Amino acid sequence: MSVSTLRLVQELKNNNQDFEFYPTTADQIKTVVSDIKSLKGRFDFTGRYRETVKLLDIGAGDGRVLQAIKESFSEDEYFKIDPYAIEKAPIHTATYREKGITLLGTEFSQVNFISKNCTIAFVNPPYSDFNYWLSTLISHLAFGVLYAIVPERWADCPAIAEAIKIRGIKQTKVLAKDDFLAADRQARAKVEIIRFSFQNLDEDAQENARFRGRNYKPSVDQQGTDPFQLFIENELGLKKTYSSTNEKFSEYEQRERIRKAMETEGSESYELVKTKGVLWALLDNYEIDLANTLEQYKLISQIDPNLLQELGVDYDGMRKGAKEKMFGYRNVYWSLLFDKLDAISNRLTTKHRQQLLKTLSSNALDFTYTNALYIVQYAVAYANELIEQSLIDVFQNLTSKDAISRYYVSNQHVVKDDWRYNETQKKAKYLLDYRFIHSNWSNFGSNSYEKGLNEGARHFTNDLIVVFMLLGYSNVYANTGYEYVGYGDKVSIMGTTPTGDVIELLKIRFYKNGNRHLSFNQEAMLRFNVTVSRVLGWVRCKEDFATETEAKRTVSDAIWAISDDMKVTTASVPLLVSKVA
Structure with missing residues (x-):
């Protein structure tokens, strides 16, 4: 066993998550990829609008099959693959986000396959239960082609034979015979790599080439007998x-x-x-x-x-x-x-x-x-x-020439060096002023039934409320309903400071021409400037910030630490867990 697989299997065993994890071999994956490439040359998988190919691995383990197949077609701009998985072991599923894999289910017996569909399905099931897995997938899953790596005795299983008959599978083609004797994790099982389809993909391709011309590509049939029809x-x-x-x-x-x-x-x-x-x-x-x-x-x-x-x-x-x-x-x-x-x-x-x-x-x-x-x-x-x-995003949305109070000391060339101004502006480091005008297309609806602020102005205000919450203020709210705001009216965003004082964090006046006059609490704007500067990596410490901005006020440890406390933890969602536990 390879060192990485050995380590992974040991981790699975230590956590009671080794649900017969025998990784598909490179040669087996190569057989499947080769067959897909052959079919792709003769059949259309993406439809007239070039949809992505939905690839589903049932019992996907660490996702190596999904990644390998996707990588094999990475340079084909007309055959983009979206990988999906059914997998039980949390040690595996915890890695899926970073691998770009979408999880569609965990426990096989609890998955409602009637509601699932894919273009290409793949399964290398636990061989102690392969009859149940394969017959269930054939009966319930909507797919174009299904690849399965199962023991040679699959052909003698009555449940699989019945599923093939009822579902209307027209071709079961054995692509190769193989074993796991030289696999990452060895096993004695003799297996076959099979392709199931609702068409005879070899004969149908020849017929279409003869009657419609070589350039014609029929679609891969994903229907067969409707699995939901069979269910009801x-x-x-x-x-x-x-x-x-x-x-x-x-x-x-x-x-x-x-x-x-x-x-x-x-x-x-x-x-x-x-x-x-x-x-x-x-x-x-x-x-x-x-x-x-x-x-x-x-x-x-x-x-x-x-x-x-x-x-x-x-x-x-x-x-x-x-x-x-x-x-x-x-x-x-x-x-x-x-x-x-x-x-x-x-x-x-x-x-x-x-x-x-x-x-x-x-x-x-x-x-x-x-x-x-x-x-x-x-x-x-x-x-x-x-x-x-x-x-x-909110910081950059507020940014304008008038909104910037001053640039960082090291960025003074941005405003002095006119010929490079447009090129370097995007890389500039700066502070927002606490009072400025933000210009927009409009603040109010043009129809008589639209009361108060329009949707864009409401989202603008709500996003600022979110910012203040991230900056450490609690009980943040707008002091008036958006539907009651008229031309030139003021909306105050109120909030509670960490010391318990209720203050006005921001005052916004909305005008008919789309202008928004903003007046921030200076302490709140300091928090905003410091936190964004740190998040963007403009400064590494409080001293850097003081030097670069020529700040007259010392940044406290509490303000400097704001960006460390913004993240969510699972403990932030207590209503979802059992109170008894």
């Missing part, structure tokens, strides 16, 4: 001739229903929140909602189809309703969980808050305890990258 027929017993209701599933209404239950004293959800925490209350409600939905549709399936048809209940509508509810509840509960991430989102400006929530919600993870913990840890790490950038 086999699991729920719903047969075509009837359906359910015309009611649309409303995520908003469901969120409000659940939120109200959790806040209503005396309800089961309220008691769960008090005793075990928000996360467990959400998980419990999710399981109940999902179970009730499945039970309702099973009951419908027992009603005489002729009676339902007579009542005008149509099958396609019921199928759509079942799918909307099952997948919709997942979105509802993730959204409710994100609402509780205010300890994170409150430290981000509008743009970065939206970026964080969009990234989190796009993962399409099933709503489970282990997935929720992963998402919180992911959110903490991701938010910490965005927090400093939020501060910098």
Whole structure:
């Protein structure tokens, strides 16, 4: 075993996370890559709009297969790969963010594969359970092609054969026979590398070349028999001739229903929140909602189809309703969980808050305890990258010629050396003044129904509130509602200092022409200037700052340390963990 793999396996064993981690060999990966390249020359994987190729590794381990395949196509601008993974071991998943891998699930048996789809799937499953893994993926996962490295006896498994038949797999091609005798982690298993597809990719390519010309590339078929269709027929017993209701599933209404239950004293959800925490209350409600939905549709399936048809209940509508509810509840509960991430989102400006929530919600993870913990840890790490950038973005947005009170001593050439002014301005180090005018396109809406400040002015003010919170002030708020602000009116941002005093941190007057007159508390602006200077690496110590800025006031240790205290920790999200624990 290689030294790095040996060390990784030992770490997995020490933490009880060695779930049959036998890394795919370089030769096995080469076989898969070679086949993908061959198919790519004859079939279209990206569609007419050049979508990225979604590559999913189930049981991805340390992600080496995903990285190797992606790297193999890194120079092909028309074949961009997005890597996704299902993986149980936290030691592996903790490395995914830095590797650019998106986690779609953890525990295999808890993953709802019916809601997952990909262009290319890969699996090197634990061989003690490969029958269950492979039959489940063939039955439930929507894919274009599926590559599997499994023991030679896979062909004798009735469950796999039944899944192939029901799902409509047209080709199972053995690409190579191999073993793990010379692998990073050795094993005696004799395996086959198989490609599963809904087309005979060899014959279909020849037929298309003959009848449509050499340049024609048909799309890789990702359909087969719809896995959700199989689910509602086999699991729920719903047969075509009837359906359910015309009611649309409303995520908003469901969120409000659940939120109200959790806040209503005396309800089961309220008691769960008090005793075990928000996360467990959400998980419990999710399981109940999902179970009730499945039970309702099973009951419908027992009603005489002729009676339902007579009542005008149509099958396609019921199928759509079942799918909307099952997948919709997942979105509802993730959204409710994100609402509780205010300890994170409150430290981000509008743009970065939206970026964080969009990234989190796009993962399409099933709503489970282990997935929720992963998402919180992911959110903490991701938010910490965005927090400093939020501060910098606001600082740079405020920057203008009039806003700069003075440049650093070492940057005086910026204003003196006219011929290089435009080139060096971006590299300048400077301090913002505590009073200046910020010009913008507008502050107020042009329509009669738009009351008060427009969206841009509101975001501008909210982002400054975030900045003050990052700078160590608490209970920061605007003293008036944005909808009541008129031409020339003032908005004061108030906050509590670390010593407990409530002060006016900033005064903004908004004018019709788009100008915003800002007057900062001088102590607050000092904190802002010092923190940004340190975050950007302009200065290394308090003495540097004093020398470079010719500061008349000494920077205290508390102000200098602000940038160390801005980051979020998992302890900042206490509502998500069990209060009992």
